[in-house]
Amino acid sequence: MKLNTLRREKIKEFIKHKQIVSLKELSGEFSDVSVMTLHRDLDFLAKEGVILRIRGGAKYLEPMDRVQNEESADVCNKSQKDIVAQKAVGFIREGSSIFLDGGTTMMELAKIIPDMYLNVVTNGPDIALAIAEKMRPAITLCGGVLNRKNLAVFGYSALEMLSKINIDVAFISASGYSEECGFTCGFEEQVKLRRLLIEKARSVIILMDSTKFGRMLPYTFAKMEDVNFLVTDQTPSQEMLELAQKNNVTIL
Numbered sequence: 667m668k669l670n671t672l673r674r675e676k677i678k679e680f681i682k683h684k685q686i687v688s689l690k691e692l693s694g695e696f697s698d699v700s701v702m703t704l705h706r707d708l709d710f711l712a713k714e715g716v717i718l719r720i721r722g723g724a725k726y727l728e729p730m731d732r733v734q735n736e737e738s739a740d741v742c743n744k745s746q747k748d749i750v751a752q753k754a755v756g757f758i759r760e761g762s763s764i765f766l767d768g769g770t771t772m773m774e775l776a777k778i779i780p781d782m783y784l785n786v787v788t789n790g791p792d793i794a795l796a797i798a799e800k801m802r803p804a805i806t807l808c809g810g811v812l813n814r815k816n817l818a819v820f821g822y823s824a825l826e827m828l829s830k831i832n833i834d835v836a837f838i839s840a841s842g843y844s845e846e847c848g849f850t851c852g853f854e855e856q857v858k859l860r861r862l863l864i865e866k867a868r869s870v871i872i873l874m875d876s877t878k879f880g881r882m883l884p885y886t887f888a889k890m891e892d893v894n895f896l897v898t899d900q901t902p903s904q905e906m907l908e909l910a911q912k913n914n915v916t917i918l
Contacts, residue, residue, distance in 0.1 A: 673699065674707050678716055681726045688723040714882055715842070746875035749899040751775040753918050754837060754873055757895070760784065762834040765863055766793050768818025769839035771873045779803070787831055789819040789859065806831065813853060820855035828862055836867035838888075840874040842881030845905060848889040849874075850882055860887040869894045876900035890915055 673696065680695055681687050692704050708724050711717045717724045751774035758764060760782040766772050768790035776796040779786075786797050789808040797803050810824035838860055840849040849872060851857065864870050870893045879902055891913040901907070902917065910917050 670707070674710060677704075677707050678711055678726075681711075681717055681724055684726075686720070686723065686725045691723070713880055746877065746899040747771045747774045750873050750875055750897050751778055754871065754897045755779060757835055757837075757869075757871060758782075758784065759834075763787065763832055765828075765833050765836040765838075765867065766790065766797075767837060767839045767860070767863075767873075768793060768816050771875065772837060772839055775837065775873065787828070787833065789824055790817060791819065792817050811855075813855070816853070818856075820853070820859055824859055825862055828859065828866070831866075833863065833867040835869045835871060836863040837871050837873055838863060838893075840872050840878060840888075842878050842883045843874060843906075844880055844882045845909065847882050848886045849893075850884070850886050852883045852885070854885055857885050857887045864888055864892050871895040871897060873897050876902070879903070879906070 677692065677696065680692070684691070689701065689704065692708075693701055696704060708717065708719060711724070712719045716727060718727055747770060750771055754775050755778050758779055761784070763785040764787070766776060766786060766788040768788070772790065772793055773796060776793045779797065779800070781800040781802050784803040785806065786794075786803045787806045787808070788794050788797070789810070791807065791812070794805050794807045797805050806827075808819050808824040808827050810819040810821035812819050839851075841852055842850040844850070851860070870888075872888070872893050872895070874896065876899050890909050893915055896910065896915055896917045898917065907917065
């Protein structure tokens with residue numbers, strides 16, 4: 667294990683034990699590294715969703731707090747989500763059957779889908795309402811249990827319905843991507859639904875803004891080789907580009 671990885675793990679455990687720590691406390695505990703290095707370590711842990719940076723220190727995020735923090739952050743970054751949506755809408759063809767995942771990026775896409783004849787399947791009630799403002803698309807809303815955190819429906823009923831529907835293109839949200847864990851999300855119930863979509867759809871398109879690069883949430887629902895396209899707002903790292911090319915994934 668690399669020294670910086672080992673140190674960050676120790677810092678994470680220290681913050682977890684204390685719950686809230688000041689930079690002064692961290693400097694005292696990890697006196698063998700500079701304050702600048704500690705700042706970088708805290709930035710890394712914050713990007714991973716493990717902690718929340720607060721004035722003068724950091725706060726440990728419990729798993730559910732991490733999800734809530736992630737969902738709150740999704741309301742931001744609207745300009746990035748707009749870029750992603752504008753790129754993604756080019757994949758939609760009249761007469762096709764598409765799936766729209768829940769989430770704020772998907773909402774931006776739903777708003778700009780042209781009023782054309784489509785079969786739109788979604789597990790997002792708010793997504794369905796946005797599509798319903800158009801005259802031509804047919805809408806299928808999955809039944810099941812509503813997750814209030816991200817306004818998406820999951821569970822047995824949703825899986826049963828999706829298993830009987832043919833899908834040309836599945837637009838799927840991702841809350842994080844890392845090379846070691848792939849595409850990740852914050853809720854366990856999202857995994858089964860997204861894996862079913864990956865199996866059924868002719869084409870799988872991940873929508874993810876660049877703030878999610880390098881971020882790792884608790885549950886992996888796909889690896890790079892499971893998808894066809896990744897639509898984002900900025901050019902990712904060279905390592906990510908090479909991995910995508912190796913797996914025949916087009917990044918836009």
